[in-house]
Amino acid sequence: MRHARVERWSRGHSVIHRRHAAAKILATVVLLVCIATLTEHTLPTGAVYLVILVISAVAARLPVLAVLSGASAVLPFALCFALVSLLAGDPMQATMLVIRGYLSALAVLLLISTTAMPDLIAGLEWLRAPAFLLQVMQFLYRYLIVLIGEADAMRQASLSRAGSIRTLQCRQAAAAAGVLFVRSWARAQAIHRAMVSRGFEGRIPAFRRMEFKFADVVFVSLATVAITGLRAAL
Amino acid sequence: MSLIVEVKNLSYTYEDGTQALKGVDFDLEDRATVALLGANGSGKTTFVHHLNGILQGSGSVVIDGLPVTEKNLREIRKRVGLVFQDSDNQLFMPSVIEDVAFGPLASGMPQAESLERAKQALDRVGLQGKAYKSPWHLSAGEKKRAAIAGILATDAKLLVLDEPTSFLDPPGQRALGELLAGLPHAKILVTHDTGFARILTDDAVFFENGTIVARSPLAAIVQRFAW
Numbered sequence: 001m002r003h004a005r006v007e008r009w010s011r012g013h014s015v016i017h018r019r020h021a022a023a024k025i026l027a028t029v030v031l032l033v034c035i036a037t038l039t040e041h042t043l044p045t046g047a048v049y050l051v052i053l054v055i056s057a058v059a060a061r062l063p064v065l066a067v068l069s070g071a072s073a074v075l076p077f078a079l080c081f082a083l084v085s086l087l088a089g090d091p092m093q094a095t096m097l098v099i100r101g102y103l104s105a106l107a108v109l110l111l112i113s114t115t116a117m118p119d120l121i122a123g124l125e126w127l128r129a130p131a132f133l134l135q136v137m138q139f140l141y142r143y144l145i146v147l148i149g150e151a152d153a154m155r156q157a158s159l160s161r162a163g164s165i166r167t168l169q170c171r172q173a174a175a176a177a178g179v180l181f182v183r184s185w186a187r188a189q190a191i192h193r194a195m196v197s198r199g200f201e202g203r204i205p206a207f208r209r210m211e212f213k214f215a216d217v218v219f220v221s222l223a224t225v226a227i228t229g230l231r232a233a234l
Numbered sequence: 235m236s237l238i239v240e241v242k243n244l245s246y247t248y249e250d251g252t253q254a255l256k257g258v259d260f261d262l263e264d265r266a267t268v269a270l271l272g273a274n275g276s277g278k279t280t281f282v283h284h285l286n287g288i289l290q291g292s293g294s295v296v297i298d299g300l301p302v303t304e305k306n307l308r309e310i311r312k313r314v315g316l317v318f319q320d321s322d323n324q325l326f327m328p329s330v331i332e333d334v335a336f337g338p339l340a341s342g343m344p345q346a347e348s349l350e351r352a353k354q355a356l357d358r359v360g361l362q363g364k365a366y367k368s369p370w371h372l373s374a375g376e377k378k379r380a381a382i383a384g385i386l387a388t389d390a391k392l393l394v395l396d397e398p399t400s401f402l403d404p405p406g407q408r409a410l411g412e413l414l415a416g417l418p419h420a421k422i423l424v425t426h427d428t429g430f431a432r433i434l435t436d437d438a439v440f441f442e443n444g445t446i447v448a449r450s451p452l453a454a455i456v457q458r459f460a461w
Contacts, residue, residue: 007328117328118328118332190323199312204336
């Protein structure tokens with residue numbers, strides 16, 4: 001399963017993995033803001049950001065090509081909006097949309113590939129993110145895995161009988177999507193019951209309690225100075 | 235010996251109007267084991283879901299002297315460990331050890347102690363080598379053992395196992411039987427597998443249409459209901 005790959009990466013051991021989740025979130029937010037404000041005149045900054053992200057992936061001992069290709073999952077969506085800009089006669093805006101979209105996806109993928117989900121939630125909690133938002137995030141994450149699992153099971157069942165899911169007609173595909181959501185809902189209910197029966201009271205406890213160390217302060221400071229400095233200078 | 239479970243006149247109706255339990259009376263002594271038998275839809279699973287407050291019907295349910303009420307739910311859930319039929323529903327954390335440590339951590343136990351308990355529980359079920367694996371990479375038997383380890387890591391006094399042998403091959407069933415027979419906890423087995431139940435107990439209850447219609451030695455139940 002594809003989600004298991006990012007999950008596995010997030011449990012690696014590297015200097016980036018060891019940083020406090022809150023430090024990585026702060027650095028990522030600074031980078032995302034700078035990426036969002038990139039213009040056609042600051043394209044070299046975008047190129048340097050790409051280099052920084054690749055170096056970070058190497059430092060985190062992640063497979064760089066797999067990370068780069070994973071971030072391209074955002075391109076179909078970015079290209080849709082880029083097409084609108086292109087049709088409106090603004091090719092540079094279209095290009096910038098794709099560049100910003102890809103760099104942002106790469107930054108976020110790097111964050112979740114170096115931070116286990118419970119640590120990420122703990123980091124957001126440390127940053128005083130609303131508890132309700134965190135709860136929604138936890139369930140969204142867990143149930144996304146449920147949805148993928150159910151979709152996989154239905155795909156296999158379909159393949160074993162139809163030979164190819166491409167032979168599904170539009171009506172059958174729509175019905176299958178409906179069944180997928182009903183099955184996922186039923187499984188999600190069962191998981192929630194299991195969680196409640198084991199003491200879940202709205203918060204998944206973090207397995208490791210990380211301390212915000214001096215090294216994390218240095219990491220955030222350096223990242224912020226480097227990212228904003230580059231944005232201002234180039 | 236004291237009673238670990240005391241249920242009196244328990245009734246429950248689902249939102250769609252299905253009356254799943256009709257005035258059930260039941261008790262179980264501490265460290266004793268009983269098998270719940272009965273057809274699909276006879277109320278067995280609904281009944282056990284009342285034992286740690288997942289469902290709450292009318293009547294009274296007392297666990298280890300503590301009534302199952304909103305106020306006591308946290309304590310009740312520490313004492314009753316439910317092992318669900320489908321382990322995939324139960325194992326929801328990214329690694330086996332995190333899943334096993336979930337119960338202790340959720341009950342407020344310090345992290346170091348929770349981790350130690352999780353390791354000990356994995357040792358008891360023979361999964362010490364799989365601690366840092368993803369639960370979805372385990373075999374069906376290993377998943378069941380991991381789910382049981384998640385309960386052993388807590389202070390549960392009562393183990394409730396819903397169809398524990400489903401998805402298991404015969405060697406897996408035998409291994410699970412040996413594991414459970416070695417545990418000192420009181421146990422309630424919801425099962426269709428009378429051969430497996432026989433490994434663990436001679437005491438059986440038969441459910442029919444939401445009520446307990448018989449409680450007697452397993453062999454007598456099997457004979458009377460042609461089970």
